[in-house]
Amino acid sequence: MTIQRQLLLMTLLVLLGLGTVIAVSGLAVHRLTDKFDRYEHILSDDKDLIDIKATALSVSRVDPILPETQDAMDKANGRIKRLLTGLHTSMRDKAMLTKLAGIAEQWGKYSKGIYGAIKIASDAPQDALNIPDAMYQLYLAPMTTQLDAMVSHNSVAEVQARNNIVGNIDTLFWSIALPLLMVGILVIFFIAAFSRRLKRGLKDIISSSEALAQGDLGIRIPVRTRDEIGQISQAINHFVDGISTILAEVRDASEHTRESAVHLNDLFVQLSTNTQSQSDEVMHISAAIEEMNNSITDTANSAVSATETTEQTSSSVKTGLATGQGTRQALAKINDAVTAAVNALQELDTAAQSIGTVSQIISNTAEQTNLLALNAAIEAARAGAHGRGFSVVADEVRLLAQRTTKSTSNILSTIDLTNRLLEQAKEAMNLVRDETELGVTAGERIESALSDINDSMETVAGRMQQIAAATEEQDNATGEITKSIETVASLAHHTRDEIESTHQCVGVLVSAADSVQTALSRFSRLPASNGSSL
Template identity: 30%
Template sequence: MLNNLRISAKLPLAFAIIVAIMFAVSAVSFWKVSEVQDAIERVEATDMMLSHIEELGTAIIDQQRAIRGYLISGDPSYLAPYNSGAENFAAALTALKADMQRDNDPQQSQRLEQVVGLHKQWIDTVASRQIAAMGAVDTIEEARTLEAVGAGKAFVDDMNALLREMKKAENAQVAEAVAIQISAITVTYTVIIVGGIAALAVAITLALMLSRGIVTPISRMTDAMTRLAGGDKTIEIPAVGRKDEVGEMAEAVQVFKDNLIRNEEMAAAAAREQEERNARATRIEQLTNSFRTSVEALLENVSHSAETMQATARSMSDTAVETTERATSVAAAAEQASQNVNAVSAAAEELANSIAEISRQVSQSTTLATEAAKEAEQTNNVVQELAEAANRIGEVISMINDIAEQTNLLALNATIEAARAGDAGKGFAVVASEVKSLASQTARATEDIGSQIGSIQATTNSAVEAIRRIGERINEMNGITTMVAAAVEEQQAATSEIARNVEQAAAGANEVSSNIGSVSSAAQVTGASANEVLTSSVELGDKAGTLQREVSGFLRDVNAA
């Protein structure tokens, strides 16, 4: 790869590689120094937070000691550290909140809030009560009792425990930051050492590569040029094919070698050419004699072939004429067949229209038969209702007949009672006789009506049976009509298929007629081509004779020369 790179580019490339390595070393060093700086800033911030935590703890201890001194001595001057401790607690708390906001540590913020809450509870529930109780003689023991039971100590111990956890967390951050500093410094030293060694190794490697890629090829080329000047043309030119300045020098030396070899080859070729020229003259004489013999035989064959072509052309011309005549006859027959097929197509189309009309009428008959079946069913229902009404009338007549029989019995009883009554019952007997007569007439009338109702019922049943049979016949007609409609549809489909096939046959007949026309035209063209072949074969015979004469003259001239 480097052999194809020019020397003017190799040197800057080597320098660029070394610069890139040093730049990488510098970049890594800068990155690690930045980490060290960040770690130092974290340690400083953590030290400040530890100091504020310590101040917060000191303020709590000062307040606790002040309370104890006041409880023991009863001297209010002991409360001065208590008040200053409250101020110091507030100042340290403000500083810690600022530190927490900068570090954004949720756990530390939660611990600080717990400390503040415990401190407020201690002040409100214990310390303030103790100070207030110490202000009166009768409550001094109450204040000291609170201290004795450890009420305040529990709050202070909890606050100190939270402060110790905060210190532990901050010390852990300090240790982590110190570890980061040590790691960054170690990596920086390692990168600087390794980078320096790598840069030195790359520089040495590039120097060796450049020396081998430039100095060694030039030395080998100088040796090759010396041997070439001494006449050694077998020497291989080194560095040929390279794309740099050394390759250009090698190409120039190779051109010099090729020209030297070419000059010697040209001298040898001139000597060989003279020898070949002498041999060529002898060979030409031999070839001329052979050519004469071959051409004479060839011309004789050409003349014979021309005569054969003439006979074949005449035969082709006669065949083309006969083909044209037969094609004309076939075209006429195809035209007649096309007309017949068109007539069949028209008849098939008319048959299809007729079958379509039959299908429409059969469909209409099917509709009418269906409607007739529905009407017969409705009539059957009406007659059934009439039969039921006749049955109900029969029941009424039977009831009237029963009433008439009862009335007749009553009239008979009345007649008997009237006969027993004598003259007093004569009028009643007359009425009973009339009632009996009316009952008898009613019985006879009901018997006549019953016989008529029986006739009506028999007639109604006969009508129901007849209407049922009519419905069955209509349903049979409907089924037959459906079968006929299906058969008509099949016939219509078959007729359509026939019409389609007839159309295809007509198209085929037309295509046959067209193809016969094409055959006739092709036969005419074949006849014309046969005539042209005949003419060309005659001309070929003439040309063959002329060629034979020209070749004989040419050979005489060659022999004379």
């Protein structure tokens, strides 16, 4: 029987024992639960009976005259009825139910008598005061006695229920303990037998493994059983057979590998020398190309710098051209403005002369008016008293004529000064107009020269850009050649490193072959390639 089947059988036995224990425990727990429920019902009934007694006694011999007696009776009556209803539902003993019905009847009569006393308290208070004592003796006292008897009966039932619970607990303990003990004994017996067989098989495996660890590949593990231990022993034996064959093949292969590795090592030494020479030649070419590339780069930088300078000069010329055009236009505007100012001054001179003519006429008129006023004053003096008023008017006219003459004289002086200033202004404006015309002519010549320079600079800039583009293309081509040569040099260097690494690996391979031969020498009774033992 295999170990797996043995363990499965042991597991089934354990599960069967545990199932039996669980079934028996379930039945015992069910019975114990019923006992606990019965015990709790008894305790609850005792509590309700005691509560009924306490509530009834709280309203015994009450004073029916007091107004709070009605409310106290209502509360007590409602509570006792609820408790009696609950007890009637929970009790199962018919004798107890009969006693409970009697208690309900006695309480009904007692509460009816108390309510009657309360009703007649206002009309016959003395009779009402005697009723509670009579009701207590007739109904309440027997009811409390009956309640005490029921509580005592329940106490006996409570003790019996408690003893039953204790007995069921003991039964539950032994119903669990005995099956578990039997299952444990069976498990221990199976484990002991299983361990003895397993220990014997493992001892054979350990002793054979120690011999194999010492390098004795001729040892084999005895196969005593058909279980997993026997299968492991047989598998190890097959494994050792395979390992012995493989090690023999490895030994032969390592010898051939060592011979090939030595030959390959010589080839890699020669290849490394050739690769080093090739790498040196490539480095010389790369240095020459790099020097040529630097020269082309300098030429390209110079061309770019010249192009930038030409562009800056062209930009400055364009700026000067725009400035010259603006200056010429400004001078033309100034010339137009000066011409307009000269014309305005001419018109102003003409107007000033007209004002002088008019002022002269006014001055002559004022002198004549002065003479007329003087004549009028003389005539008024001759008229005596009759011409006194006219004399005053004549004096005023004469004074007015004198002031007019004086003002006209001032106007003529001012006009004369204005004429002189206008002449000076016309001369200055004419001079400015002549200079402005010269400036406009010079600006036109400058604009024409700057336009020619700008055209020449644009042509030079185009040629320099072509030179720079051609130089840049040459620089890029040289850079690509340099990169290609660097790549070749890098590959040559990398190839040389790989050859050196491979050379080292070949050396390691030779050392590994020697190590394999040394390691294989530790194994004894290793089969040869033709099948004979060594």
